[in-house]
Amino acid sequence: xxxxxxxxxxxxxxxxxxxxxxxxxxxxxxxxxxxxxxxxxxxxxxxxxxxxxxxxxxxxxxxxxxxxxxxxxxxxxxxxxxxxxxxxxxxxxxxxxxxxxxxxxxxxx
Amino acid sequence: xxxxxxxxxxxxxxxxxxxxxxxxxxxxxxxxxxxxxxxxxxxxxxxxxxxxxxxxxxxxxxxxxxxxxxxxxxxxxxxxxxxxxxxxxxxxxxxxxxxxxxxxxxxxxxxxx
Numbered sequence: 001x002x003x004x005x006x007x008x009x010x011x012x013x014x015x016x017x018x019x020x021x022x023x024x025x026x027x028x029x030x031x032x033x034x035x036x037x038x039x040x041x042x043x044x045x046x047x048x049x050x051x052x053x054x055x056x057x058x059x060x061x062x063x064x065x066x067x068x069x070x071x072x073x074x075x076x077x078x079x080x081x082x083x084x085x086x087x088x089x090x091x092x093x094x095x096x097x098x099x100x101x102x103x104x105x106x107x108x109x
Numbered sequence: 110x111x112x113x114x115x116x117x118x119x120x121x122x123x124x125x126x127x128x129x130x131x132x133x134x135x136x137x138x139x140x141x142x143x144x145x146x147x148x149x150x151x152x153x154x155x156x157x158x159x160x161x162x163x164x165x166x167x168x169x170x171x172x173x174x175x176x177x178x179x180x181x182x183x184x185x186x187x188x189x190x191x192x193x194x195x196x197x198x199x200x201x202x203x204x205x206x207x208x209x210x211x212x213x214x215x216x217x218x219x220x221x222x
Contacts, residue, residue, distance in 0.1 A: 086151060
């Protein structure tokens, strides 16, 4: 199956700092998405980003499908950004969403 | 506020017990999913259901079964709980054809002792 690597696995930031999270894929993927899981376990969809760039407030995401990677940018980080960020894809449009192992982010005040 | 509700936030069961994890959604979604989450492994799909009474195995179905008798409810069953099934279990739902409209429950942390 397709291998997905998320980096870094852990990240600690001071409030106000910027960061870039990355997902690399071993092959082409479909329907790439980014999720945030808050410290209480709730998972929220951030972006549906099969290609191109999208922005939502302080967050933006870019997927370069031809080079098999996606990036999530967090600017001016806040403590509420803490949690785990996952990229996920739908390998063959079979409704099986496959998740990366996640990046655990801690933003300190 | 639409939501996916998992019946228990924390659960402790003994090895060999039959365990039921319940998930209910109020959005009239056709598709429902059960994932387990373990550190360093992300979320892995156990089972999913296209619609009522329909089910399909995910990537790690061994030791689990599911039931979808009504559209709003998707149950995960551990036939004989084992310690390696200690994990966080997450339920999700999605409208048929909406590729990114996943709504997740807040999870059930199951400990098997």
